[in-house]
Amino acid sequence: MAERDQEKADFVERFAADLVVAGMARMPARIFSCLMAEESGVLTSAELSERLRISPAAVSGAMRYLTQVGLVSKEREPGSRRDRYRVLNDVWFESLTRRDEIIVRWIRVLKDGESVVGAGTAAGRRLAESAEFFEFMIDELHGMLGRWRVERARRDAAGEGAH
Secondary structure, X not given: OOHHHHHHHHHHHHHHHHXXXXXXXXXXXXXHHHHHHOOOOEEEHHHXXXXXXXXXXXXHHHHHHHHHOOOOEEEEOOOOOOEEEEOOOOHHHHHHHHHHHHHHHHHHHHHHXXXXXXXXXXHHHHHHHHHHHHHHHHHHHHHHHHHHHHHHHHHHHHOXXXX
């Protein structure tokens, strides 16, 4: 293996390890890291299997998770029956944008829970505070994502975008 390839493989494993520490399962973390480090951001199941020295079944299971949480998309290879997996360049932005729906559902459930257990109870106050936190967080998230759009547009216009 060329030195550059080994450095890339080492990076993939280091990044995967950090994702595991953050709560992602090991195999999805390795596959996601591999796709992030791939120039095209696209690999087939067979290519992932070969690069990471894992079984096709391991790739399949990890891909179910990665597509479900929206970090990777699945597409058909043109003129083939083989699937390819793609990580988007703006995967983090898109991932955070999709968290909105989940957080809004949590707010609704927490508020329902507050009324079920009683607004004046310790549990009710805990649920209400949680809902208030998530409402605050979603407002801050919207502001942050808006500022990132402006910053990204400025960088793209100045030619400072990702290389």
